[in-house]
Amino acid sequence: MHPTKKIRQTDSVAFLGPKGTFSYECATQVFGDAEYVPCQSIAKVLETVQTNKADYGIVPFENSTFGTVLQTLDFFVNTKHANDSDQPHGFVILDQHYLTVHHNLLGQDTELDRIERVYSHPEALGQCSKWLDKHLPKANRVPVGSTAQAAEKAKQDRTAAGISSIACADIFGLHVIEKDIENLANNTTRFFVIGKKVRQPTKNDGTLVMFTLNHDQPGSLCDALAIMKDHGINLTKIDSRPSGKGLWHYMFFMQFDGHMNDDKVKLAMKSFKPKVLDFMIMGSYKKQLQ
Amino acid sequence: MHPTKKIRQTDSVAFLGPKGTFSYECATQVFGDAEYVPCQSIAKVLETVQTNKADYGIVPFENSTFGTVLQTLDFFVNTKHANDSDQPHGFVILDQHYLTVHHNLLGQDTELDRIERVYSHPEALGQCSKWLDKHLPKANRVPVGSTAQAAEKAKQDRTAAGISSIACADIFGLHVIEKDIENLANNTTRFFVIGKKVRQPTKNDGTLVMFTLNHDQPGSLCDALAIMKDHGINLTKIDSRPSGKGLWHYMFFMQFDGHMNDDKVKLAMKSFKPKVLDFMIMGSYKKQLQ
Incomplete structure (x- = not known):
């Protein structure tokens, strides 16, 4: 089954929320119309599937610039503790999906000089380190739980900016101060689709x-x-x-x-x-x- | 040569500063009396050796709880770009040293309730995540360049704390709010000693x-x-x-x-x-x- 094909209309899908995150963008590309369950951390996405509160989950696994997503690896490590089986309890990886990721600096003010803090997910801060080093060397980089939460934070503080998807500019009513500030063009994140059952083999x-x-x-x-x-x-x-x-x-x-x-x-x-x-x-x- | 033995009295050693960091603690264990050159980032430590501004450098490579130090790996990756030789330009790993790392919560106030922000190096925030999740779930975790800088920040703000070495309590005049808050006992960091020439082989x-x-x-x-x-x-x-x-x-x-x-x-x-x-x-x- 092609991963961009919808599975069922009524599927529920756990993702790193809120709506507007790259995980959400990936989830909608894979599942289309579905019931979306926002979670506060990658660990919570996996736990939501494990405890049957969602049918599927979407977790970032690696980014082409910044490497493997450590929170996902560490959750996988933890699933092994006290589990004698050779498969994880309550979930399995059943597909993957690639999402081209563009990071944008969003804020209420468009003047770079006034920005004292830049909020984003730690991975996104890493993926934009070169632009930040050059254009905002003095601004404090503050990690938050998601790129959408970064936009929320920027909405509350005129001296702050968030690194987020372009969709967040609309969702939170923010200016796009600078587009595409990622270190490398073709910045892509590879997500795993998690569920209860492995899919049929293809030839690839x-x-x-x-x-x-x-x-x-x-x-x-x-x-x-x-x-x-x-x-x-x-x-x-x-x-x-x-x-x-x-x-x-x-x-x-x-x-x-x-x-x-x-x-x-x-x-x-x-x-x-x-x-x-x-x-x-x-x-x-x-x-x-x- | 045993790494805890001094090499020369007048050696200069670059480390992730300021004094009071774990890198400094490691450097003094390896080199004893030497001229110490504090650097603002791991990349700067390596550049300082590459450009002959110090004879040696100390860089963290991996921690027993939190894994490989990504900044060090990424600097190594960058040394390869546009270098056709099969050895890095201007430095080589010549030894390693293990340091048992204890993290401590330092602050001006000893009341946990009043702490709104916790400063530390990103790796240290990761190494203490369980204690922070349990005791300071609402405090913002703010990454700074070093564990000593975290103590400096805590000195400037009564509603903040820093995660730092115990030596920083004396250096910055702070209270030890809680000792040994690392996720795992025996939390150890492995450092590489960087210099110009590789040492003689031993049997091990x-x-x-x-x-x-x-x-x-x-x-x-x-x-x-x-x-x-x-x-x-x-x-x-x-x-x-x-x-x-x-x-x-x-x-x-x-x-x-x-x-x-x-x-x-x-x-x-x-x-x-x-x-x-x-x-x-x-x-x-x-x-x-x-």
């Missing part, structure tokens, strides 16, 4: 798994990765985060080509799993050109 | 390299990593960051056992380099128990 899928390693065994990372090569599976990315289980103990995130229900992938995972610890398949998604 | 070293891949060649990550296994070299960690060269193009950071001047490592790198692009050896360091 990707899978995300996570695992830890036994640090007492030298060579264990090489040994595990060699299994992917032995099974002819193309590795696309590896990340690591603190596992929360001890000093310098990491949770590895591995992305590769193929669907978790493909025979080839199942066979590879059967050999891979005994080589690692805390193994978990987070789900599969259709690969797309963006 | 590690090396950091970075590289990108040709995305048109499926299997290239597996192929490259398999070479490390073929040469019997133990991989300890892999990270990735946007390379800044195009959408979803990554710079990979690979850490492994052995010194860059060990024959075994040299041989492995000779086979590894043709398999990847933008290859760079960032340096080697003595592995230590902490």
Whole structure:
């Protein structure tokens, strides 16, 4: 199923709110008319799906300029604690969607000189660091929960600006002080669509798994990765985060080509799993050109 | 040479200042009496060494709770741009040092109810998120350039607190409102010592390299990593960051056992380099128990 196709009219979709965030823009592109459930954090989006308060969720996973979204990775790490199953409890990744992200400086006043504070989501502040360094070097960068909340803040304070989607200028009645202030053109965020059930394989899928390693065994990372090569599976990315289980103990995130229900992938995972610890398949998604 | 041993009395050492930061604490543990050059950002520390304004530099690389320090990785990525050599221009990693980090809430007032803002370095705010969620859920978390700057800010504002080292309470004349508020006990930061020349190999070293891949060649990550296994070299960690060269193009950071001047490592790198692009050896360091 193509991710931009609507799934059901009455689906409920949790997203990082309020309306006007990039997560909202992504959610509407994927689901069209649906019941939207705004959440205050990425963790809350995932919990809302886990506790059946929404059918689906949309979470940012990585941005082409700023890298992996740490809050999402850390929530995934936490799902593994005290879960012996090799799939996360209550949700699975079932698709992905790419959104081209343009950041804009919004405010009540259009004079840059008067701006003492710039509000935005930490990721957006990072994605616009070069423009801010050059044009607003003295302004305080204040992280808030979402890009839409940044616009709300700017609405309350004449000496502040927010970095937000262009839609927020209308929603909150703000001026667009400067358009497209992101560090790199083609700034794109990759979102995962989260739900209860994995979708059918296509011929062009990707899978995300996570695992830890036994640090007492030298060579264990090489040994595990060699299994992917032995099974002819193309590795696309590896990340690591603190596992929360001890000093310098990491949770590895591995992305590769193929669907978790493909025979080839199942066979590879059967050999891979005994080589690692805390193994978990987070789900599969259709690969797309963006 | 043991990293806690002084190198020369008159060495100059760049660090993320002002005095009172954890970088400063680390620098004094490594270098003892030296000329200390405070810098306003991690990038400035590295530039200060690159431009010969200091002999050495101290940069945080990863924290046991909060993960890799993105500013350091991103500076490393930037050193590769327009540099055809396989070593960074003007600096090399020559050692590492582990510092146990305790975060403390400092302020003028000891009443939690009156605290509206908490200043700290973004990494420190992350490392104390659980305590802040529980005890100061309504306080605004304001990122500043360093944990010492956070204490400075708290000194200027009775309704604010700073998350800082205990040394800052004395330096800035502040009360310790709460000690050791970090998420995990044994919160440790790993610093790299940067300088002009790599040190002699010991029998127990590690090396950091970075590289990108040709995305048109499926299997290239597996192929490259398999070479490390073929040469019997133990991989300890892999990270990735946007390379800044195009959408979803990554710079990979690979850490492994052995010194860059060990024959075994040299041989492995000779086979590894043709398999990847933008290859760079960032340096080697003595592995230590902490």
